[in-house]
Amino acid sequence: MSTILDVCKLAGVSKATVSRVVNGTGQVKESTREKVFSAMQSLGYRPNRLAQALATNKTHTIGLVVSDFDGIHFGSLLKQAAASAEFAKKQLIVTDGHNDPNYEYEMIMQLEAQCDAVILYSRTLTDDHIQRLHQQLTIPIVVINRDLPEQLFHSVSFQQEDAVKLMMGHLLDNGHRQIACITGHMMNPTGVARLNGYKHSLAELGVEFNEKLVRNGDYHMKSGYQACKELIHDGISFTAIIAFNDCMALGALRALTEVGIKVPEQISIIGIDDDPVSEFFTPRLTTVKLPIADMTKQAVELAITLCDETKATHSYQYKGQLIERESVMPVK
Amino acid sequence: MSTILDVCKLAGVSKATVSRVVNGTGQVKESTREKVFSAMQSLGYRPNRLAQALATNKTHTIGLVVSDFDGIHFGSLLKQAAASAEFAKKQLIVTDGHNDPNYEYEMIMQLEAQCDAVILYSRTLTDDHIQRLHQQLTIPIVVINRDLPEQLFHSVSFQQEDAVKLMMGHLLDNGHRQIACITGHMMNPTGVARLNGYKHSLAELGVEFNEKLVRNGDYHMKSGYQACKELIHDGISFTAIIAFNDCMALGALRALTEVGIKVPEQISIIGIDDDPVSEFFTPRLTTVKLPIADMTKQAVELAITLCDETKATHSYQYKGQLIERESVMPVK
DNA sequence: AGCACTTAAGTAACCGGTTACATTGAAAAT
DNA sequence: ATTTTCAATGTAACCGGTTACTTAAGTGCT
Incomplete structure (x- = not known):
């Protein structure tokens, strides 16, 4: 791996001059530029990005x-982030926080010297942690999919509760009143906000909340399957299912198909994510779109903007x- | 962001000493170590990884x-790679090559100073490119999911052709002879190897190859859907479908479900990937497992090993x- | 020819660390 | 008491670049 010094020797010029032609800054005589270029060429010289960064x-x-690579949206998020970063000719460094807020905090602080900005998709960090990060970090931080005290941070978020209300509204409009709910993890804000959406929608129509209709899931297919099996096994009566993804x-x-229950004729189902x-399932699933790719793209673009520009939130x-x-129809 | 010099001043020692206590190398008096520690603590000092690396x-x-973030396995690959790297306390830098071999080549060369090893999941780079990379790079390169001249490179690969033979064998054992084939991109080795598997399996049983049964797809659901619709529309007769994922x-x-054709009663389907x-589809899809996560894990572990150790291939x-x-049954 | 001004290139400090080597002081050995 | 040894620390070079400042060589003008 040749360095700038090798180029200097071969071209017979100083580091400063090589640096100038590499970066196209300052004044360099055409003939010198050519000498340097051909030296770089024949050495296969590539500036060391680490040194440049330093x-x-x-x-x-x-x-x-x-917070954790196992998170359900992580795949598409990462994919979009990688693509957007690449598009802007930025590199992407990926880190997870092992679901441990302190570890995660430390990881972020570590990144300070290595990045121009960081994007945070956290479900374990408290608002307080994020606050502190914001104060300590000299680089901008963009928080994604998280509702935070307004106007305090750069953020790209999703109206979780409203989205669930949209789902519930659709079900309620179709006459459903006994609506089973398969939730996600209830330790994080998303799960809580969504459950609130469920409860509030019910309350608005004066439908009583029934705990037995609510089952915890973990966002994976298997948990939806199991939750539904349990619902059936417990002999709970319901006409529709809302799932948190x-x-x-x-x-x-x-699960319903396995036991011969027809969807949507006997039971309606609605999800969220799109x-x-x-x-491609039969019936095609009715859902509420959560534009995670768009959000990620937005977050990356915001982060990149913030690398150079001012700091208005x-x-x-x-x-x-x-x-x-096709998975929802009016209740009979 | 405080530097080592700030710590020096506060603790009243030299850079060398601070470096020693940070890295736990050399001899440092206990009392000095404590002074330095408390200085680091109160400054919130974190060594600059860039400087360390340099x-x-x-x-x-x-x-x-x-080669391209849109590749079909990219999500799970990236996820596993990120997780494995993280586990070994390594950072991960992610780059794509825009499906352009020269750009990709350049990106890899660029990474040399920034990484201790690189993992390459390429479908555009030629064997010759990879050969050259191997010679030029001072860091090890692990090639994943690619069959290369034996023993020349570090690699983690998958027996593409054999896998398809496995699929075909299962179909043939069940009496199928008219087997439609939905391929992937045919510009890259994977697609070619798989199609060979299809052809060779047929040839081994003396079944004639029929071009009309082969349709190109792009690994996405929609293309499988469309290919199948075309097959039906063209009035091609077949009893089974093999798809390249x-x-x-x-x-x-x-597609079959939509037009009322029963799977597997009327038509059998087999995929690959698991x-x-x-x-979770109905019927549950019979498939051949391609352990992309395991392979990725292996590749990352190999790469990490190679960072420190010798270079035996x-x-x-x-x-x-x-x-x-459940998606395959004997032909009637 | 003499002067100001511009262009082209070099010098050296700096970014934030690591590390080979030198120095110091005290304990151990003679 | 003197020499040896070694633990503890400092000095300075180095990693590979960038850049403010300086210097040298042209160029144009009177």
Whole structure:
């Protein structure tokens, strides 16, 4: 791996000159430029990005920190983040926090020298942690999918509760009153907000909340499947199922299909996410779209903007959008 | 962001001493160590990894280069890679090559100073490119999911052709002779190897190859759906479908379901991958497992090993494994 | 020819660490 | 008491770049 010094020797010029032609800064005589170029060429010289970063305090890298790689949206998030970063010619460093807020905090602080900005998709960090990060870090931080005290941070979030209300509204409009609910993890804000959406929708129509209709899932298909099996096994009566993501809805669909219950004729199902697979199941799943890719793209673009520009707080809120397909029909 | 010099001043010692206590190297008097520790503490000092990397020529980072983020396995690959790297306390830098071999080549060369090893999941780079990379790079490179001249490189690969033979064998054993084939991109080695598997299996049983039974797909559900619709529309006669991944198989399943053709009673379907969703469709999809997560884990571990150790060529080959579920039955 | 001004290139400090080597002081050995 | 030994620390070079400042060589103008 040749360094700038090798180029200097071969071209017979100083480091400064090589640096100038590499970066296209300052004045360099055409003939010198050519000498340097051909030296670089024949050595296969490539500037060491680490050294550049150290010298300029610009890394052209953005950090992505997630609480846990097993999170359900992580795949598409990472994919979109990688694509968006790449598009802007930034590198992406990926880190997870092992679901441990302190560890995660430390990881983020570590990234400071290595990134120009960091994107945080956390479900374990408290608001207080994030607050502190914001104060301590000299680089901007963009928080994704998290509702935070307004106007305090750069953030890209999703209206969780409203999205669930949209789902419930659709079910209620179709006459459903006994609506089973398959939740996600209840330790994090998303799960809580969504459950609130469920409860509030019920309350608004004066339908009594029935604990037996609520089952915990973990966002994976299997848990939706199991939750639904339990519901059936327990002999609970319901006409519709709302699941806190499409995967679990699809798992529930499978469970119903197995025992010969027809969807949507006997039971309606609605999910959230608009997972690409949802429209390939039979019946095609009705859902509320959660535009995680768009949100991620927005977050990365915001982060990149913040690398160079001022610090006025930006925040974007995304709303769910009902996608009617075939898994919901009016109750008989 | 405080530097080592700040710590020096506060603790009243030299850079060397601070470095020693940070790294636990050399001899340091206990009382000095404490002074330094408390200085670090009160400053919230964290060593600059960039500077460390530059000085030690150790980055504790591995690079992951893929041809294109849209590749079908990319999500799970990235997820597993991120998790494995994290587990070994390495950072991960992710880059894609825009499906352009020269750009990709350049990206990899760029990574040299930033990583201790790189993992390459490429479908555009030629063997010759990889050969050259191997010669030029001073860091090890692990090639994943690619069959290369034996013993030349570190690699983790999958027996593509054999896997398809496994699928075909299962269909043929069940009496199928008119087997439609939904392929993937045919520009890359994987697609070609798989199609060979299809052809050779047919040839071994003396079944004539019929071009009309072969349709190109792009590994996404929609393309499987469309390919199947075309097959039906063209009035081609077949008793089974083999698809070059589960997604397309599932798309085909959907297409058949839509037109009222029963799977597997009328038509059998087999896929490859063992996508997590496959067992939630009805009927549950019979498939051949492609252990992409295991392979990725292996590749990352290999890469990490190579960071420190010698250079004897390692290569791992994975085989497909038939997972019989419900989408294949004997032909009538 | 003499002067100011511009262009082209070099010098050296700096980014934030590591590390080979030198130095110091005290304990151990003679 | 003197020498040896070694633990503890400092000095300075180095990693591979960037960049403010300086210097040298042209160029144009009177």
